[in-house]
Amino acid sequence: MAADKVDPIHQFQLHPIIPIHIGGLDLSFTNSGLFMAVVVIVASAFLYFATSNRALIPSRLQSLAEMAYEFIAKMLRDSAGTQGMKFFPLVFSLFMFVLVANLLGLFPYFFTVTSHIIVTFALAILVIGTVIVYGFMKHGFKFLKLFVPHGIPMVLLPLVVAIEIISFLSRPISLSVRLFANMLAGHITLKVFSGFVVSLSAFGFVGVAGAVLPLAMAVALTALEFLVAFLQAYVFAVLTCMYLNDALHPGH
Amino acid sequence: MDVSAAAAIGAGIACLGMGGAGIGLGNIFGSYLAGALRNPSAADGQFGRLIFGFAVTEALGIFSLLIAFLLVFK
Numbered sequence: 326m327a328a329d330k331v332d333p334i335h336q337f338q339l340h341p342i343i344p345i346h347i348g349g350l351d352l353s354f355t356n357s358g359l360f361m362a363v364v365v366i367v368a369s370a371f372l373y374f375a376t377s378n379r380a381l382i383p384s385r386l387q388s389l390a391e392m393a394y395e396f397i398a399k400m401l402r403d404s405a406g407t408q409g410m411k412f413f414p415l416v417f418s419l420f421m422f423v424l425v426a427n428l429l430g431l432f433p434y435f436f437t438v439t440s441h442i443i444v445t446f447a448l449a450i451l452v453i454g455t456v457i458v459y460g461f462m463k464h465g466f467k468f469l470k471l472f473v474p475h476g477i478p479m480v481l482l483p484l485v486v487a488i489e490i491i492s493f494l495s496r497p498i499s500l501s502v503r504l505f506a507n508m509l510a511g512h513i514t515l516k517v518f519s520g521f522v523v524s525l526s527a528f529g530f531v532g533v534a535g536a537v538l539p540l541a542m543a544v545a546l547t548a549l550e551f552l553v554a555f556l557q558a559y560v561f562a563v564l565t566c567m568y569l570n571d572a573l574h575p576g577h
Numbered sequence: 578m579d580v581s582a583a584a585a586i587g588a589g590i591a592c593l594g595m596g597g598a599g600i601g602l603g604n605i606f607g608s609y610l611a612g613a614l615r616n617p618s619a620a621d622g623q624f625g626r627l628i629f630g631f632a633v634t635e636a637l638g639i640f641s642l643l644i645a646f647l648l649v650f651k
Contacts, residue, residue: 334650503636506643513646556632563629 333516337440337509357444360436364429368421393421400563405570412569415455419448420562427508427554431547439557440508442501449501452565460572471575500564507557511550518543588648591641598638605630 341353375390383391397417401409423439430437438444460468472489473482521539525532609627613620 332650333646502640503633506639507636510639510643510646513650514642553632556628560629560632560636 333513333520336436336512336516356436357438357441360426360429360438361444364422364426364438367429368425371425372421393417397562401566401569404563404566405573408573409566409569412455416562416565416569419452419565420558423448423504423561424555424558427558428551430508430512431550431554437508437512439504440512442505445501445505446497448504448561449497452500452568453497456568456572459569460575463572464575468572468575471571496564496568500561504557504561507553511546511553515543515546515550518546584648584651588645591645591648594641594644595638598634598641601634601637602631605634 339355339357341351341355342359343354345352345354371386372390375384375386378384379387394417397420398410398413401413401416405412426438429435430440460471464470472486472493474485474489477485518539522536522543525536525539528535605627609620609623612623
Protein backbone atom coordinates (compact mmCIF):
# COMPACT_ATOMS: atom_id res chain seq x y z
CA MET A 326 0.00 0.00 0.00
CA ALA A 327 1.24 3.41 -0.94
CA ALA A 328 -0.52 4.96 2.04
CA ASP A 329 1.90 3.35 4.47
CA LYS A 330 4.78 5.36 3.00
CA VAL A 331 3.03 8.69 3.54
CA ASP A 332 4.42 10.09 6.77
CA PRO A 333 2.97 13.54 7.54
CA ILE A 334 5.59 14.21 10.23
CA HIS A 335 8.57 13.60 7.94
CA GLN A 336 8.54 17.18 6.61
CA PHE A 337 9.42 18.59 10.04
CA GLN A 338 12.61 16.55 10.55
CA LEU A 339 15.87 18.40 10.96
CA HIS A 340 18.84 17.40 8.82
CA PRO A 341 22.33 18.74 9.51
CA ILE A 342 23.76 20.32 6.36
CA ILE A 343 27.12 21.40 7.80
CA PRO A 344 27.84 19.31 10.93
CA ILE A 345 29.51 21.40 13.63
CA HIS A 346 30.29 19.85 17.02
CA ILE A 347 32.03 22.01 19.62
CA GLY A 348 32.73 20.49 23.02
CA GLY A 349 29.82 18.05 23.01
CA LEU A 350 27.40 20.70 21.74
CA ASP A 351 25.65 20.01 18.46
CA LEU A 352 25.81 23.37 16.67
CA SER A 353 25.21 21.96 13.19
CA PHE A 354 23.87 24.18 10.44
CA THR A 355 20.55 22.44 9.72
CA ASN A 356 17.82 22.86 7.11
CA SER A 357 16.00 24.95 9.71
CA GLY A 358 18.96 27.32 9.93
CA LEU A 359 19.24 27.40 6.14
CA PHE A 360 15.60 28.39 5.73
CA MET A 361 15.86 30.97 8.51
CA ALA A 362 18.71 32.55 6.54
CA VAL A 363 16.61 32.32 3.35
CA VAL A 364 13.70 34.03 5.12
CA VAL A 365 15.92 36.88 6.31
CA ILE A 366 17.46 37.26 2.84
CA VAL A 367 14.06 37.25 1.09
CA ALA A 368 12.55 39.79 3.51
CA SER A 369 15.60 42.06 3.35
CA ALA A 370 15.86 41.81 -0.44
CA PHE A 371 12.16 42.63 -0.79
CA LEU A 372 12.47 45.78 1.30
CA TYR A 373 15.82 46.75 -0.25
CA PHE A 374 14.65 46.52 -3.85
CA ALA A 375 11.29 48.06 -3.00
CA THR A 376 12.92 51.17 -1.59
CA SER A 377 16.00 51.46 -3.82
CA ASN A 378 14.14 53.24 -6.68
CA ARG A 379 11.94 55.50 -4.63
CA ALA A 380 9.45 57.55 -6.62
CA LEU A 381 6.50 59.82 -5.85
CA ILE A 382 4.35 57.50 -7.95
CA PRO A 383 5.32 54.16 -6.43
CA SER A 384 6.01 51.04 -8.44
CA ARG A 385 4.12 47.87 -7.53
CA LEU A 386 6.92 46.63 -5.29
CA GLN A 387 7.26 49.99 -3.58
CA SER A 388 3.54 50.26 -2.90
CA LEU A 389 3.61 46.73 -1.45
CA ALA A 390 6.40 47.73 0.93
CA GLU A 391 4.56 50.96 1.80
CA MET A 392 1.40 48.98 2.50
CA ALA A 393 3.31 46.69 4.87
CA TYR A 394 4.87 49.71 6.59
CA GLU A 395 1.57 51.57 6.96
CA PHE A 396 -0.18 48.42 8.14
CA ILE A 397 2.23 47.82 11.02
CA ALA A 398 2.60 51.52 11.84
CA LYS A 399 -1.17 51.94 12.14
CA MET A 400 -1.51 48.79 14.22
CA LEU A 401 1.22 49.91 16.63
CA ARG A 402 -0.11 53.50 16.87
CA ASP A 403 -3.66 52.29 17.54
CA SER A 404 -2.73 49.88 20.32
CA ALA A 405 0.33 51.45 21.98
CA GLY A 406 0.03 55.15 21.09
CA THR A 407 2.68 57.38 19.53
CA GLN A 408 5.12 56.48 22.32
CA GLY A 409 5.01 52.92 21.04
CA MET A 410 6.50 53.93 17.70
CA LYS A 411 10.00 53.49 19.12
CA PHE A 412 9.28 49.76 19.00
CA PHE A 413 8.34 49.92 15.33
CA PRO A 414 11.58 48.26 14.10
CA LEU A 415 11.06 45.33 16.49
CA VAL A 416 7.41 44.76 15.59
CA PHE A 417 8.01 45.22 11.86
CA SER A 418 10.96 42.80 11.84
CA LEU A 419 8.98 40.21 13.80
CA PHE A 420 6.00 40.57 11.48
CA MET A 421 8.09 40.29 8.30
CA PHE A 422 10.07 37.32 9.64
CA VAL A 423 6.98 35.38 10.69
CA LEU A 424 5.06 36.29 7.53
CA VAL A 425 7.85 35.36 5.11
CA ALA A 426 8.63 32.17 7.08
CA ASN A 427 4.95 31.12 7.00
CA LEU A 428 4.55 31.90 3.30
CA LEU A 429 7.82 30.26 2.21
CA GLY A 430 6.91 27.15 4.19
CA LEU A 431 3.86 26.63 1.98
CA PHE A 432 5.99 25.87 -1.07
CA PRO A 433 6.54 22.15 -1.71
CA TYR A 434 9.82 20.75 -0.32
CA PHE A 435 10.41 23.95 1.67
CA PHE A 436 10.96 23.74 5.39
CA THR A 437 8.60 25.72 7.62
CA VAL A 438 10.74 27.48 10.20
CA THR A 439 7.78 28.52 12.37
CA SER A 440 6.51 24.93 12.70
CA HIS A 441 9.09 24.31 15.44
CA ILE A 442 8.16 25.42 18.94
CA ILE A 443 11.72 26.41 19.81
CA VAL A 444 11.78 29.04 17.05
CA THR A 445 8.42 30.58 17.95
CA PHE A 446 9.21 30.37 21.66
CA ALA A 447 12.47 32.25 21.09
CA LEU A 448 10.51 34.99 19.28
CA ALA A 449 7.89 35.10 22.06
CA ILE A 450 10.45 35.25 24.85
CA LEU A 451 12.17 38.09 22.96
CA VAL A 452 8.88 40.03 23.05
CA ILE A 453 8.14 39.31 26.72
CA GLY A 454 11.77 40.00 27.67
CA THR A 455 11.55 43.38 25.93
CA VAL A 456 8.31 44.14 27.82
CA ILE A 457 9.80 43.24 31.20
CA VAL A 458 13.16 44.99 30.69
CA TYR A 459 11.66 48.13 29.18
CA GLY A 460 8.85 48.23 31.75
CA PHE A 461 11.28 48.16 34.67
CA MET A 462 13.65 50.62 32.94
CA LYS A 463 10.90 53.17 32.30
CA HIS A 464 8.70 52.80 35.38
CA GLY A 465 10.92 51.13 37.98
CA PHE A 466 8.88 49.21 40.51
CA LYS A 467 5.71 51.06 39.41
CA PHE A 468 5.74 48.57 36.53
CA LEU A 469 4.34 46.04 39.04
CA LYS A 470 1.10 48.07 39.04
CA LEU A 471 0.44 46.02 35.90
CA PHE A 472 -0.65 43.23 38.22
CA VAL A 473 -2.91 45.42 40.39
CA PRO A 474 -5.96 46.67 38.47
CA HIS A 475 -7.79 49.80 39.67
CA GLY A 476 -11.02 49.66 41.66
CA ILE A 477 -10.79 46.12 42.99
CA PRO A 478 -12.06 45.50 46.57
CA MET A 479 -9.29 44.63 49.05
CA VAL A 480 -10.85 41.22 49.71
CA LEU A 481 -10.53 40.20 46.09
CA LEU A 482 -7.12 41.75 45.54
CA PRO A 483 -4.88 38.70 46.35
CA LEU A 484 -6.94 36.52 44.01
CA VAL A 485 -6.93 39.08 41.18
CA VAL A 486 -3.17 39.69 41.52
CA ALA A 487 -2.51 35.95 41.40
CA ILE A 488 -4.66 35.64 38.26
CA GLU A 489 -2.92 38.61 36.62
CA ILE A 490 0.53 37.16 37.35
CA ILE A 491 -0.43 33.75 35.98
CA SER A 492 -1.93 35.35 32.86
CA PHE A 493 1.26 37.40 32.35
CA LEU A 494 3.47 34.32 32.75
CA SER A 495 1.39 32.28 30.31
CA ARG A 496 1.72 34.91 27.57
CA PRO A 497 4.98 33.65 26.03
CA ILE A 498 3.56 30.11 26.01
CA SER A 499 0.26 31.04 24.35
CA LEU A 500 1.99 33.40 21.90
CA SER A 501 4.45 30.74 20.74
CA VAL A 502 2.14 27.70 20.85
CA ARG A 503 -0.54 29.52 18.82
CA LEU A 504 1.82 30.16 15.90
CA PHE A 505 3.60 26.81 16.06
CA ALA A 506 0.41 24.74 16.43
CA ASN A 507 -1.30 26.53 13.55
CA MET A 508 1.62 25.90 11.22
CA LEU A 509 2.16 22.30 12.34
CA ALA A 510 -1.51 21.31 12.21
CA GLY A 511 -2.06 23.06 8.87
CA HIS A 512 0.87 21.32 7.20
CA ILE A 513 -0.06 17.92 8.65
CA THR A 514 -3.65 18.36 7.42
CA LEU A 515 -2.37 19.16 3.92
CA LYS A 516 -0.17 16.06 3.95
CA VAL A 517 -3.00 13.86 5.24
CA PHE A 518 -5.32 14.92 2.42
CA SER A 519 -2.54 14.49 -0.15
CA GLY A 520 -2.01 11.01 1.31
CA PHE A 521 -5.71 10.25 0.68
CA VAL A 522 -5.18 11.12 -3.00
CA VAL A 523 -2.25 8.71 -3.25
CA SER A 524 -3.94 5.85 -1.40
CA LEU A 525 -7.25 6.23 -3.27
CA SER A 526 -5.61 6.25 -6.70
CA ALA A 527 -4.14 2.82 -5.89
CA PHE A 528 -7.65 1.34 -6.37
CA GLY A 529 -7.76 1.64 -10.16
CA PHE A 530 -10.13 3.81 -12.19
CA VAL A 531 -12.84 4.22 -9.51
CA GLY A 532 -10.17 5.22 -7.02
CA VAL A 533 -8.72 7.85 -9.36
CA ALA A 534 -12.19 9.29 -9.93
CA GLY A 535 -12.79 9.34 -6.18
CA ALA A 536 -9.38 10.93 -5.53
CA VAL A 537 -10.68 14.13 -7.12
CA LEU A 538 -12.52 14.92 -3.86
CA PRO A 539 -9.51 14.93 -1.50
CA LEU A 540 -7.51 16.73 -4.22
CA ALA A 541 -10.10 19.53 -4.31
CA MET A 542 -9.99 19.59 -0.51
CA ALA A 543 -6.19 19.87 -0.57
CA VAL A 544 -6.40 22.81 -3.00
CA ALA A 545 -8.99 24.54 -0.79
CA LEU A 546 -6.84 23.87 2.30
CA THR A 547 -3.80 25.37 0.57
CA ALA A 548 -5.79 28.56 -0.01
CA LEU A 549 -6.87 28.52 3.66
CA GLU A 550 -3.25 27.98 4.71
CA PHE A 551 -2.20 31.12 2.81
CA LEU A 552 -4.86 33.02 4.78
CA VAL A 553 -3.71 31.41 8.04
CA ALA A 554 -0.06 32.20 7.25
CA PHE A 555 -0.91 35.89 6.97
CA LEU A 556 -3.36 35.87 9.88
CA GLN A 557 -0.96 34.25 12.31
CA ALA A 558 1.77 36.78 11.43
CA TYR A 559 -0.84 39.53 11.95
CA VAL A 560 -2.01 38.07 15.28
CA PHE A 561 1.59 37.70 16.46
CA ALA A 562 2.25 41.36 15.63
CA VAL A 563 -1.02 42.58 17.22
CA LEU A 564 -0.35 40.70 20.45
CA THR A 565 3.22 42.04 20.47
CA CYS A 566 1.77 45.56 20.21
CA MET A 567 -0.65 44.89 23.08
CA TYR A 568 2.08 43.52 25.34
CA LEU A 569 4.34 46.48 24.52
CA ASN A 570 1.43 48.75 25.46
CA ASP A 571 1.54 47.15 28.93
CA ALA A 572 5.21 48.05 29.21
CA LEU A 573 4.51 51.67 28.20
CA HIS A 574 1.32 52.19 30.24
CA PRO A 575 1.27 49.61 33.06
CA GLY A 576 -1.60 51.15 35.06
CA HIS A 577 -4.43 49.59 32.97
CA MET B 578 -5.71 -2.29 26.40
CA ASP B 579 -3.32 -1.97 23.50
CA VAL B 580 -1.37 1.29 23.63
CA SER B 581 -2.03 2.17 19.98
CA ALA B 582 -5.76 1.54 20.48
CA ALA B 583 -5.71 3.85 23.50
CA ALA B 584 -3.87 6.48 21.40
CA ALA B 585 -6.54 6.22 18.69
CA ILE B 586 -9.33 6.64 21.26
CA GLY B 587 -7.44 9.58 22.79
CA ALA B 588 -7.11 11.21 19.37
CA GLY B 589 -10.84 10.87 18.88
CA ILE B 590 -11.56 12.39 22.28
CA ALA B 591 -9.09 15.24 21.60
CA CYS B 592 -11.03 16.14 18.46
CA LEU B 593 -14.07 16.90 20.66
CA GLY B 594 -12.26 20.09 21.66
CA MET B 595 -12.65 21.36 18.12
CA GLY B 596 -16.41 21.39 18.67
CA GLY B 597 -15.92 24.09 21.30
CA ALA B 598 -13.89 26.16 18.86
CA GLY B 599 -16.64 25.60 16.30
CA ILE B 600 -19.27 26.96 18.71
CA GLY B 601 -17.04 29.95 19.44
CA LEU B 602 -16.41 30.72 15.77
CA GLY B 603 -20.10 30.45 14.99
CA ASN B 604 -20.81 32.84 17.83
CA ILE B 605 -18.20 35.32 16.55
CA PHE B 606 -19.43 35.36 12.95
CA GLY B 607 -23.10 35.24 13.95
CA SER B 608 -22.70 38.20 16.30
CA TYR B 609 -20.72 40.08 13.66
CA LEU B 610 -23.43 39.49 11.08
CA ALA B 611 -26.17 40.52 13.50
CA GLY B 612 -24.28 43.71 14.33
CA ALA B 613 -23.43 44.37 10.69
CA LEU B 614 -27.07 44.10 9.62
CA ARG B 615 -28.15 46.55 12.30
CA ASN B 616 -25.48 49.09 11.42
CA PRO B 617 -23.95 48.29 8.01
CA SER B 618 -21.92 51.51 7.92
CA ALA B 619 -19.90 50.46 10.98
CA ALA B 620 -19.35 46.89 9.77
CA ASP B 621 -16.24 47.48 7.64
CA GLY B 622 -14.42 49.17 10.52
CA GLN B 623 -14.80 46.07 12.69
CA PHE B 624 -13.59 43.59 10.08
CA GLY B 625 -10.05 43.59 11.46
CA ARG B 626 -11.33 42.74 14.94
CA LEU B 627 -13.49 40.01 13.44
CA ILE B 628 -10.49 38.41 11.79
CA PHE B 629 -8.44 38.81 14.96
CA GLY B 630 -11.13 37.09 17.03
CA PHE B 631 -11.37 34.39 14.41
CA ALA B 632 -7.63 33.70 14.49
CA VAL B 633 -7.38 33.67 18.30
CA THR B 634 -10.41 31.38 18.69
CA GLU B 635 -9.43 29.12 15.83
CA ALA B 636 -6.04 28.60 17.47
CA LEU B 637 -7.74 26.89 20.44
CA GLY B 638 -9.39 24.39 18.13
CA ILE B 639 -6.05 23.87 16.41
CA PHE B 640 -4.50 22.99 19.81
CA SER B 641 -6.82 19.99 20.21
CA LEU B 642 -6.35 19.01 16.56
CA LEU B 643 -2.59 19.14 17.20
CA ILE B 644 -2.93 16.75 20.16
CA ALA B 645 -4.96 14.39 17.98
CA PHE B 646 -2.31 14.52 15.24
CA LEU B 647 0.52 13.93 17.68
CA LEU B 648 -1.32 10.89 19.06
CA VAL B 649 -1.96 9.44 15.61
CA PHE B 650 1.39 10.15 13.89
CA LYS B 651 3.86 9.68 16.72
